[in-house]
Amino acid sequence: MRSRARITTPEGITFSLATAGPVSRFLAVSVDIACVSLLAGIFDRLMGVLGLISEDWSLAVAIIAYFVIFMGFSMAFEWFRGGRTPGKYVTGLRVIDADGLRLLPVQIVMRNLFRLFDMLPVFYGLGGVVCLLNPRRQRLGDIAANTIVIRDRKLALPDMRYLETGKFNSFRDHPQLVARLRQKTSPEEAYLAAAAIARRDEMDADARGEVFREFAAHFRAKVVFPDEAVEGLSNEQYVRNVADVLMAQSRM
Amino acid sequence: MIIDIRKFILEGRSSWSELEEFLDRLASDPGFAPDLQQLARLQFLYQRTSADLARVKTFSSEPELVGYLEALVGRAYAEIHESHRRRLAGNPLTWFFRTFPETFRRNIGYFKTALIVTLIGIAAGVLFLAIDPEAREVLMPFPGLLQDPSERVADEESAGAAEQADRHATFAAQLMTHNIKVSVFAMAAGMTWGFLTVVLLFYNGVILGAVAFDYVRAGESLFLSGWLLPHGSIEIPSILIAGQAGLLLGVAMIGRRSPDRLGLRLRKILPDLVTLIGGVMILLVWAGLIEAFFSQYHYPLIPYEVKVLFGLVELLILAAFLKLGGGKRREGGSG
Incomplete structure (x- = not known):
């Protein structure tokens, strides 16, 4: 059965949002990793030019660039594209605040820093298990940042x-x-x-x-x-x- | 009672569509700044749609209609009730030189705890190695540290400048990224109610204590100080600050004496966590550069006294920065 996050507004109105499960989230992350690898590959080619001058500096810049791209890719997209990375866009997912409020920059930074922890030991093993057991389908980064990942479908008024x-x-x-x-x-x-x-x-x-x-x-x-x-x-x-x-x- | 669903839709449709268009415009046009009249209209449409949602959930069972109205109310709720600033932290210099030390001081209790745990770890490392010298391989699981201290000092000092300067930029990059990852782990480990953070800090202390004891026992205290202090005076406090963040997170997870639910507790400490770990990252970039480009040069290229002095000056500046940076301590702090 699909998991739903229930949110009650100060006016006493309760609404629920369908949360994304570990499989769809893993697919989204796979697309993002492919994008990061592509970007890192392009950057690596560019660094080849620097390598002609200094192999040491070329490698150093490549290491730092990969780290920055890996950490910053999702942060940038989630901030500028309203909680959607390319992977989430493809799979129809979106990150939102767990209380239904707007996503804050500190939440985006925190949930993405926690990726390093959720990825342990391999293939998001820790994050995946926590996500599976959590009633709101949150990985550790989501719990720490108080965020949830929802199925973001544009619903139309039903035809009666x-x-x-x-x-x-x-x-x-x-x-x-x-x-x-x-x-x-x-x-x-x-x-x-x-x-x-x-x-x-x-x-x-x-x-x-x-x-x-x-x-x-x-x-x-x-x-x-x-x-x-x-x-x-x-x-x-x-x-x-x-x-x-x-x-x-x-x-x- | 079952409501007349067709009449209900007919009556509500125009308001729902208007709200949907308003929200679409807010999402797609970052420059759109509604005036007071438009905001009042948004508020009205939100309340109207919320009331419709409550009605349809009570008196009908139309999942498609409920889903449509829930999505609308959810989007409008986020727009109307969020009062925080959307933009990223303002001036990065103000953030680092003011916000970071202020945040550090506001949570100084967690730093003291992290320091005490590390000191206990150091004492334990010294004790373990003093009792059982054969335990070096267990206590120092890095091949570079297992070499006899005196032999290592002789090797380092006999190496030429070209050999010592080999691949320093790559080494610096590896150190920075590795240490930042370790710091993030120390913070994130706070999710285990602080337990793993304490274990990490203690283990770090054990290694530090064992290495220090090994070199001091071999009569290489000066080499050790000259090797560790230039980068360690920044790196070790950085790891402690990461531990401070981890303990802050751990205490929020436990939530003892707090009337707030978990989500709210975590939401309250998020800015402090991000500031602490962000400050640590910057400090570790500096420490990585110093370790790669300065710490690895030894006597006779750079006298140990110069390296020790450099490290002590760094430590002094860091302490002054954390104690005085940003002005007076703010009220309402924790820790």
Whole structure:
């Protein structure tokens, strides 16, 4: 099951963000390491020119440059690209403050310095184990810097047009029964019925028939509509009518 | 009760879209500075969307809609509630010459603890080697240190200037990066509630004590001082300051007598940790240069007395810098 970080605002509103697991984070880090290696390789070629003058100084500058690139690469990207390194961009991840606030420079510096510790003994072994055991999927650097890595998907407003029956709904002629149905149905049940309608085309005919038969039976047990309201209704149409009256009290 | 989801979306859609556009603009345009009216509007949209989120979570079960509103509220919350400065530390010189020594003094108790642990380690190293001279190989796990002190002094002093000057720049780079990594480990080890930091400091002290005792016993005290002091007078305090940061982190992890939760405790000490380790890095760059370009030159090229004097002057300057740098001690410190 996907891990989520729950954040409660001072206004008492709680929202949750999907946190990234060790595998996706390892993939992101792999991309970043490839980028760092590429940069270091380019720098190494440039240092070849300096090597003609002094091999000692050329090697010294290369050692320091690799260290600075290795430590500074993620810091620079996380700061200037809003918590996203190239690896995180590719894998759809982002670093944020664990309390949902903006990422501060000191947090970026700290979590990236801790990389040296999290990388032990090899391949982020320590960080990976801690990440796996931590409920917020934090490595040690994240714990120290109070940061989390989340799945950063741009969500769109859901399309609810699937709920529109476009037809006469016989259940609307019985407002008392509709009210009783609404009273006896939980939001989760209503959502499941709507979800079944939204995904009807993804099911084959047999499975669809079975799903809507069970849904219709479930809702029929809650409230019994008169014969004239249900006459000629298929199981699927019955569920559509139920979802329509449950989730849309008035016509749009 | 189940809300009329279509009506709910129809009524909220324009506010949510407006908030989304506002946040997109804030994220994509660093130069965008909203005026008071725009900020008031942002606040209103945030509160409206928060209320919608609470409503949809209570009276409906639409994961897509909840996810969309949670993402919006999360982004708006970060924009509205963050009061810290976004920019990086101002003037680097002010940071190093003022903030760093002030931070050091504010947490002086942790430095004293790190010093005591290291001194105990030094005493233990001396004791171990005095009791069991055969333990050299265990106590000094570096091949360079295992050579007989008198033989080493003879080798170093007979080496020519060209030999002593071989590959100093590369050596300096290796020393800097290695020592910085060790310092970061000493700090990060504080995550084990300070335990590993204490172990590292103690072990460092044991090696130091054993090496010092080995050379003093062989009558090579002057060589040892001339070899260690020029870079050690900066490097050893640097490791102690890294240990100070580790202990600060460890105490925050333990959180004894603190009413704050772990995240808040760590958030409070983050600026001090970054300042301490940042200052250590700069000191270690200097120590690396001195070790590679000065400490490795021995008598007769540079008299030991000159090297000892140089090291003592460095130590004095460092002590004065840490004690006096940045002016008066600030209130509300820890340690």
